[in-house]
Amino acid sequence: MSHGSEGGILDEVPPPYPEPAAVPVRECGERLVDLRDVPALRTATPGSVLLRLGVVDRLVTAQTMLPEGLRLLVLGAYRPSPGLRCTGHETGAAADLTLCRADGVELWPGATDPVAAEQRHTLSEALSVVGLSNYPAAWWHWSHGDCSWAYLRGAGHARYGPVRR
Template identity: 35%
Template sequence: MTTPVLMSDPKVAVVPVAECGERLVDVRAGGALLVDTRKQDPADAFAYLREGVLARVLHAQELLPRGLRLLFVEGYRPLSLQRAYFVEYAEQLRALYPEWPDEQIHAAASRYVSPPEIAPHSAGAAIDLTLADEDGRELDLGTRMNADPEESDGACFTDATNISENARANRELLGSVLTAAGLVNYGFEWWHYSFGDRYWALAKGEGAALYGPKELDEPHLVR
């Protein structure tokens, strides 16, 4: 298994951002996507994506076999929440591995939570999602969504070998339609795909990211 580039890798941070100014849109408008509320927040920030990201996700859904749908779990995440998630997980790792230096804690934490300064979710560029049947029942993809590496013994990594053949096939199907629509996966999280952010730009050899950090209360939101 090829080790993916970490979100904390300096190669990601140095990618410039050429902010295109695209709107954040509510993925629930129109009802085309199944939307899970497990990550819902008081401001409903979770349900927003950049317009271009949503268009590509909807295209990916059209590529699925009959009877299957994408199940949206989380999109946009405010910077304040991203910081809280990162600090919380880093502290968990520090308690588990007190001998690790800060640099190692930071790198290990970025397998599961993006460092706030480059987080795709805070740009509205990333989506956490899975596969479901027409009734919204989740398919087996090997772990629960948002399982961390310690809990899952690394089975949360997209190319993990310690999952069933059925789960592997479902991961490959999910990846095939999303990559065909132009998104890229973060290989430490089978459920995380993005478009237009720094990680996407690095993976695709683009000169700059299209989307940088964005605040939800900016005036060009579409509900």
């Protein structure tokens, strides 16, 4: 990770609202895809980066909507839940995302300047169009089909529950 003082932000706190945990899950059984097998998407780590197939498809589509010269950069994806803490990452349906340039230079739109705000808007637009929802307190955290998404979208039930590996 190259975020310097921003490091550690990906250890997210649980959502401040309890409602998502009450959303029922109808697990669809979709497999996890390793992004090392998806050359269209870039990852910040060299190892295995896993996401549900339907989420991968949406990210590939979202990337085509970015302005020329920009790509998605996946900072985090599936990780088992430590105990009872629920972040969405344990479902394989949540990804931590930022933008990078085509030459690989990572953008970090967490700053407060207008350029960063515009980059966050660009990221947000592309991901919203393909059906991902943002965890409101973390601009980099997006998901589709997990409990948080179902709650935010009023979807009635989640498609993806926790995955144990």
